[in-house]
Amino acid sequence: MIKFSEVHIGYNTALLKSSSMELHLGSVYVLVGKNGSGKSTLLKSIAGQLPLLSGSITLAGQEVITIPKKELPSQLSFVPVQFPAMDYVQAQEFIAAGRSPYTNIFGKLTDRDKSSVDAALNTLKIEHLSDRFTSELSDGEKQLVAIAKVIAQEAPYILLDEPTAFLDYPNKNKVLALLTSIAKEMNKCILLSAHDIELCLDHCANFLIVSKEERALELLQNPTKAALIDSAFKD
Amino acid sequence: MIISRRHKVLLFLSLVFLPIVAILHFHSGPAELSLGDFLNGIFNYDPDITEHNIVRELRIPRMMMAILAGAGLSIAGLLMQTLFKNPMAGPYVLGINSGASLFVAFSIMTGIPFFMSDIGIISNALIGALLFGLIISIFSSIVRSQISLLLIGIMLGSFTGALVSMLQAVSDAQELKSFTLWALGSLSRVEYDQLLTISVVFLIGLFGALLLIKPLNLLVLGQDQAKLMGMNFRMIRLLIITITAILTGLITAFCGPIAFVGLAVPNLVRMLMKTQHHGILIIASALFGALFVLICDICIRLLENQVNIPINVFTSVVGAPIVVLLILRKLK
Numbered sequence: 001m002i003k004f005s006e007v008h009i010g011y012n013t014a015l016l017k018s019s020s021m022e023l024h025l026g027s028v029y030v031l032v033g034k035n036g037s038g039k040s041t042l043l044k045s046i047a048g049q050l051p052l053l054s055g056s057i058t059l060a061g062q063e064v065i066t067i068p069k070k071e072l073p074s075q076l077s078f079v080p081v082q083f084p085a086m087d088y089v090q091a092q093e094f095i096a097a098g099r100s101p102y103t104n105i106f107g108k109l110t111d112r113d114k115s116s117v118d119a120a121l122n123t124l125k126i127e128h129l130s131d132r133f134t135s136e137l138s139d140g141e142k143q144l145v146a147i148a149k150v151i152a153q154e155a156p157y158i159l160l161d162e163p164t165a166f167l168d169y170p171n172k173n174k175v176l177a178l179l180t181s182i183a184k185e186m187n188k189c190i191l192l193s194a195h196d197i198e199l200c201l202d203h204c205a206n207f208l209i210v211s212k213e214e215r216a217l218e219l220l221q222n223p224t225k226a227a228l229i230d231s232a233f234k235d
Numbered sequence: 236m237i238i239s240r241r242h243k244v245l246l247f248l249s250l251v252f253l254p255i256v257a258i259l260h261f262h263s264g265p266a267e268l269s270l271g272d273f274l275n276g277i278f279n280y281d282p283d284i285t286e287h288n289i290v291r292e293l294r295i296p297r298m299m300m301a302i303l304a305g306a307g308l309s310i311a312g313l314l315m316q317t318l319f320k321n322p323m324a325g326p327y328v329l330g331i332n333s334g335a336s337l338f339v340a341f342s343i344m345t346g347i348p349f350f351m352s353d354i355g356i357i358s359n360a361l362i363g364a365l366l367f368g369l370i371i372s373i374f375s376s377i378v379r380s381q382i383s384l385l386l387i388g389i390m391l392g393s394f395t396g397a398l399v400s401m402l403q404a405v406s407d408a409q410e411l412k413s414f415t416l417w418a419l420g421s422l423s424r425v426e427y428d429q430l431l432t433i434s435v436v437f438l439i440g441l442f443g444a445l446l447l448i449k450p451l452n453l454l455v456l457g458q459d460q461a462k463l464m465g466m467n468f469r470m471i472r473l474l475i476i477t478i479t480a481i482l483t484g485l486i487t488a489f490c491g492p493i494a495f496v497g498l499a500v501p502n503l504v505r506m507l508m509k510t511q512h513h514g515i516l517i518i519a520s521a522l523f524g525a526l527f528v529l530i531c532d533i534c535i536r537l538l539e540n541q542v543n544i545p546i547n548v549f550t551s552v553v554g555a556p557i558v559v560l561l562i563l564r565k566l567k
Binding site for chain 2: 047049069070071072073077078080084086087088089093094097098100101103105106107133
């Protein structure tokens with residue numbers, strides 16, 4: 001479980017805070033808030049990329065900042081909002097990069113690593129993209145490949161920064177449905193930020209709201225659309 | 236890693252062509268020599284036989300230096316391009332050569348015998364290359380834009396160029412001559428006895444680069460992704476810059492600045508190999524780089540009767556259009 005205890009997050013001054021909160025394995029949590037409310041900053045802080053101003057965030061009982069940098073990727077994976085721009089990298093090579101925390105000094109893939117990559121391709125049903133260069137994929141395909149990489153990484157905690165941002169309606173639906181089933185079937189704790197409230201309400205039950213007044217994180221379960229908008233957006 | 240048929244064929248071809256081109260290079264030059272002279276020059280050296288002296292003092296050092304310079308500069312260019320995620324990066328463009336040049340200018344123009352010795356020049360070139368590598372990496376952590384970093388590299392080059400001119404203005408005729416000759420670049424300045432040292436330092440650079448295959452492959456995904464995958468970015472950056480400085484400094488010290496090899500060859504190799512796997516890219520850059528400089532030097536030898544072209548000038552004449560073509564191809 002991801003546990004927040006009296007956390008203050010931000011660069012110099014607190015951008016947002018959270019009292020005590022727990023995010024459990026087997027569930028998807030949707031992070032909702034205004035633009036600039038600190039959603040990405042929160043994800044970075046959970047990933048240990050940004051030090052906390054105060055308080056603590058723990059992963060399975062261990063404080064994130066105390067987890068050695070080399071071990072963190074086997075606990076937590078992160079999908080940034082932009083898919084990296086690069087030439088001549090095949091989808092399967094990109095997914096295999098998810099195995100790098102487990103490979104030797106030369107990055108050689110073992111049979112176990114290769115079967116993890118194959119399993120990830122199979123889970124997302126994107127075997128046909130395996131040999132394609134990522135630069136030739138559509139935005140929807142890129143997002144599926146990025147998710148396959150975190151599946152291959154086999155970390156129990158997965159953070160995604162706006163995974164539906166550049167997708168069309170069917171792809172947004174597909175990605176959210178996939179993430180929900182991955183959380184349940186693979187027992188992962190998935191936290192994603194999104195602006196597509198209606199779609200997220202169709203797929204997910206847990207919402208982490210950056211409340212507009214106090215800049216405090218608030219956990220809502222099965223909220224109505226009105227309650228959600230009221231908490232996050234209404235002035 | 237996926238080693239495709241394409242990779243195998245291209246690597247095999249370059250491995251076959253390298254000794255063939257090296258033999259052609261050995262045969263280029265005014266004196267006609269046989270392969271027997273070549274072998275005798277190495278294994279049955281007799282200082283009284285002119286052919287043996289030509290082989291040992293001129294042909295072999297020049298051939299080896301062409302191979303090592305081409306391979307070393309291409310690997311250095313590849314490392315810089317991956318570190319800065321910028322295909323237009325290279326030791327020359329980023330001012331790392333300029334750092335080596337500036338420090339060599341200092342060492343030659345101080346007139347102090349130690350600084351004018353081989354060890355003095357090599358250590359100064361290495362220090363200069365390393366220092367300028369660190370300066371450019373500090374800038375890279377401040378500016379994220381690829382273009383800005385290249386502009387800073389070019390500015391560093393101009394700045395050191397001006398400093399070198401100032402040094403030249405206050406130096407005497409002899410110092411000025413030695414520096415000017417060095418700055419034109421030459422593959423024929425190395426002596427047979429120095430080859431072992433140069434080869435050992437080159438091999439240290441090559442093995443260092445091969446040990447960095449995994450982090451280099453991660454850096455292709457971008458600095459942030461690489462960090463998220465547990466990479467210690469600061470340490471890896473320092474190691475990459477040190478290896479680049481060793482390779483660039485070594486070659487700059489012995490051959491003078493050689494432009495465009497480090498920029499053009501890795502781009503050409505990536506385009507031919509169609510991969511970002513650095514196990515393949517490092518080996519292919521070394522082989523193609525060696526071939527590129529050997530062929531350039533064969534052309535120089537063929538034209539020698541009409542005109543004497545320094546290697547730095549020739550690689551620029553060939554390399555610059557290749558880089559422009561690569562940019563145009565990428566824009567398509």
